Amino acid sequence: MNRQQMLDKIRKAGVIGAGGAGFPTYKKLDASVEHIIANGAECEPLLYKDRQTMLQEPEALMRGLQIMQEITGADKVTIALKEKNRDIAEKYTPMAEKHGFRFFVYEDVYPAGDEHILVYEVTGRLIPPGGIPLQVGCVVDNVETIVNIAHAVDEDRPVIEKYVTVTGEVQEALTLRVPVGTPFETCIGQAGGLTTDEPVVLTGGVMMGGISPDLSNPVARNIGGLIILPEDHYLVKKKSTPKESYTRIGHGQCDQCSLCTEMCPRYLLGHPLEPHKVMRNLLMTGEAKERASLWAQFCVECNVCTMIACPEGLDPMHICIDAKQLLREKNLARTDEEMKRLVRDAHPVRKGREIPIQTVYRRLGLTPYDRHAEFDPVTVRPGTVILPLDSHIGQPARPLVQVGDRVKQGQIIADVEADALGTPIHASINGTVTQIEARGIEIKTS
Numbered sequence: 001m002n003r004q005q006m007l008d009k010i011r012k013a014g015v016i017g018a019g020g021a022g023f024p025t026y027k028k029l030d031a032s033v034e035h036i037i038a039n040g041a042e043c044e045p046l047l048y049k050d051r052q053t054m055l056q057e058p059e060a061l062m063r064g065l066q067i068m069q070e071i072t073g074a075d076k077v078t079i080a081l082k083e084k085n086r087d088i089a090e091k092y093t094p095m096a097e098k099h100g101f102r103f104f105v106y107e108d109v110y111p112a113g114d115e116h117i118l119v120y121e122v123t124g125r126l127i128p129p130g131g132i133p134l135q136v137g138c139v140v141d142n143v144e145t146i147v148n149i150a151h152a153v154d155e156d157r158p159v160i161e162k163y164v165t166v167t168g169e170v171q172e173a174l175t176l177r178v179p180v181g182t183p184f185e186t187c188i189g190q191a192g193g194l195t196t197d198e199p200v201v202l203t204g205g206v207m208m209g210g211i212s213p214d215l216s217n218p219v220a221r222n223i224g225g226l227i228i229l230p231e232d233h234y235l236v237k238k239k240s241t242p243k244e245s246y247t248r249i250g251h252g253q254c255d256q257c258s259l260c261t262e263m264c265p266r267y268l269l270g271h272p273l274e275p276h277k278v279m280r281n282l283l284m285t286g287e288a289k290e291r292a293s294l295w296a297q298f299c300v301e302c303n304v305c306t307m308i309a310c311p312e313g314l315d316p317m318h319i320c321i322d323a324k325q326l327l328r329e330k331n332l333a334r335t336d337e338e339m340k341r342l343v344r345d346a347h348p349v350r351k352g353r354e355i356p357i358q359t360v361y362r363r364l365g366l367t368p369y370d371r372h373a374e375f376d377p378v379t380v381r382p383g384t385v386i387l388p389l390d391s392h393i394g395q396p397a398r399p400l401v402q403v404g405d406r407v408k409q410g411q412i413i414a415d416v417e418a419d420a421l422g423t424p425i426h427a428s429i430n431g432t433v434t435q436i437e438a439r440g441i442e443i444k445t446s
């Protein structure tokens with residue numbers, strides 16, 4: 001099989017970044033690189049789905065990496081994970097070494113899974129601000145994505161299942177492998193049910209994930225975790241604060257201590273990103289506000305400044321998000337000359353400012369939820385699934401089916417145009433299409 005045939009199979013199978021980003025994998029791999037990094041760092045607290053993927057499917061992980069080597073020509077392969085998963089590195093080092101792969105074990109810190117940080121730690125190379133690993137000869141993919149690559153190329157198996165950790169206010173924290181589109185409530189039921197009367201779901205992760213009060217929402221191809229918290233939990237309140245409130249409070253209370261900048265992981269990599277200067281834009285208007293907003297251009301919304309750094313409990317991350325919106329509206333960005341002047345090497349004390357994961361648990365009130373989420377081998381068979389059409393970056397898929405159509409598991413039910421960025425969507429169960437709605441295509445078993 002040649003390189004293009006493998007890429008076609010990966011596209012046709014609907015393989016996208018399973019760690020959260022949802023970038024179509026065929027596009028990412030259409031390049032020549034020196035180094036492949038398998039991202040098993042599982043950056044977000046409380047999640048175990050990468051751990052369980054590696055434990056359940058080690059052969060597929062190795063095979064996926066081989067395929068990636070064939071496609072990209074990479075001569076180095078590193079599987080990166082955190083100290084909490086050192087046992088996996090020890091167990092599978094002989095298997096990896098047979099293929100010439102190596103493990104890299106990183107401290108239990110947040111945000112270890114950030115591509116810029118991972119590439120720097122593994123290779124010593126700095127990706128330019130706003131850039132991608134390809135610019136320094138690397139490709140980084142989540143371990144579950146790599147497993148899906150193996151299934152796509154060797155078995156023509158589409159992405160119709162998803163590993164997902166269900167934790168927080170549930171009887172038993174578990175990692176499940178469920179049909180894509182399974183409702184949150186089905187996953188919660190599998191985890192023994194709720195332990196709170198007022199649940200809110202944090203999707204993807206406590207630091208970078210969004211919130212969803214609707215338990216009928218589906219597990220998309222890029223969701224790795226459902227963290228259920230009571231609606232009065234600090235994190236839920238913080239993530240639900242309206243713009244008017246965090247802006248007003250930030251305006252009145254920021255004392256410019258600059259701790260948000262001093263702890264920003266991307267600032268510490270030398271990027272021109274200084275959230276304390278962005279906070280100043282709350283006091284400004286017009287051109288001055290626009291200039292101050294440029295200090296937010298390279299913010300990746302990791303939430304360290306808001307959740308960990310700020311001693312006043314302010315929300316510099318959201319101020320940065322709003323500032324980036326202003327930059328988009330005004331079509332503003334750093335000039336090449338400014339970049340030459342402002343981009344630096346990694347900060348000499350960067351390592352000392354990484355945030356131990358236990359600190360994250362304590363600061364966010366998550367210590368009571370710090371449980372291992374073991375793999376549950378029970379096959380989950382939802383009666384209904386909703387297949388989102390926009391879980392990948394690029395053009396949303398267009399439905400190829402109509403309400404009333406009977407569909408088979410694995411059948412393509414939506415697709416993007418041939419030359420557009422995106423992937424097809426497959427039915428994850430046998431059944432009948434009952435609705436095509438904003439959330440996606442609903443299929444019920446019949």
Ligand code: SF4
Pocket residue numbers: 260263264265266267273275298299300301302303304305306316317320
């Ligand atoms: S969210 Fe805050 S800490 Fe994270 S990249 Fe943006 S400015 Fe830096």
Ligand code: SF4
Pocket residue numbers: 253254255256257258259260261275276279309310311312313314315316
């Ligand atoms: S850490 Fe908080 S108080 Fe200090 S500069 Fe940043 S936003 Fe302002």
